[in-house]
Amino acid sequence: MAAAHRARRWSFGGLVLVVTAGLVVAVFMSFVGSGASRAGAAAIAAQTWSDEFDGPAGRGPDSAKWTLETGGSGFGNHELQYYTNSTSNAALDGQGHLVLTARKNTDAGLRCWYGQCQYTSARLNTAKTFTQTYGRFEARIKIPRGQGIWPAFWMLGNDLGTVGWPNSGEIDIMENIGREPHMVHGTVHGPGYSGAGGLGASYSLPGGRAFADDFHVFAVDWSPNSIVWSVDGTTYKTLTPAGTNGNKWVFDHPFFLILNVAVGGDWPGSPDASSAFPQTMVVDYVRASGSATAGRPIRGIGGMCVDVAGGSNADRTPIQLHNCTGNAAQQWTIGGDGTVRALGKCLDVAGGSTADGAVVQLYTCNGTNAQKWTYTGARDLTNIGAGKCLDAKGNSSADGTRLQTWACTGGANQKWTVG
Structure with a gap:
């Protein structure tokens, strides 16, 4: 099922600034993939962008690839966290991972939409540095856990600053809410199918296993004719233009990538006595490929x-x-x-x-x-x-x-x- 209680997740003020800045596309041409997740298969398509998160422990995300967003506006969903640009919330671990950490806030001067902020976390995007139309977008992630925790790997259209949301389009590659430890959601939002009306599906691990217990590969394969969601190589939803029930298909222009961990909000609800902090989302890699051959004979x-x-x-x-x-x-x-x-x-x-x-x-x-x-x-x-x-x-x-x-x-x- 789609995320039934989900509202928009963008910050108009913050993202307009980064979207209207110059966009630079980094192109790396390679016909052979890397990493254990490839299961021995060589990539046929060009890899157009990646971050393997190599570097010393404690270093922040690569500013040539990512922009850290800041603020505590609630992001349209009454979220409780303040996003910082601090390495206490987003940093490499020295073992090839990026770690996003949601913490209880200790800074009395940090203000959110509801007053003094209760939590801090991290949200980063590629709006200034990388956008792409079509192809495969994937990340290998070990998600956090707990009531009120809301990790996500997703995409927004690069015309957000001119046409607004949801006309710019949104592709949620992976979302999880803590009360559903065994389940992730893949959803799109566009004109006539946004917020609670988003189109998508959920995927559950066999045997009720929790996604937070291990790494998993979350991906979409996006072409002019379809968006296909998968977990660990298993497809669980295919959406085509015919599936928008006559509404406009807006997935025909460049999008940028976003990683974040929200705390609280209308969909996941607030943390409760069972929620433990800090909580971490560990990202092994993020990769994009396929635009050079997407939708080709x-x-x-x-x-x-x-x-x-x-x-x-x-x-x-x-x-x-x-x-x-x-x-x-x-x-x-x-x-x-x-x-x-x-x-x-x-x-x-x-x-x-x-x-x-x-x-x-x-x-x-x-x-x-x-x-x-x-x-x-x-x-x-x-x-x-x-x-x-x-x-x-x-x-x-x-x-x-x-x-x-x-x-x-x-x-x-x-x-x-x-x-």
């Missing part, structure tokens, strides 16, 4: 396009070659996690087969190696699970030729051009 033998048969997004829909039409069934988002996606689902080897001739299909993204692909300098598209190449059956370039996996031969029917 993949062409093979005879210049034919990789196509989802019939334009269907049903599980097990075959993948084929087809004359290039430019429609959504041929627009592929190449994720930094090695997935190749169209219509909100993943390019998949049926049954995780390693046999020659295994069917390639569209299937709900599930994080398995049957859905992880490596794009080589030789233009092979190799499935990680099978160690075999995407192959046009029978060396054919005819309309409707089915795609399969096969031992890599270097043949023209196994060569692919992205974009």
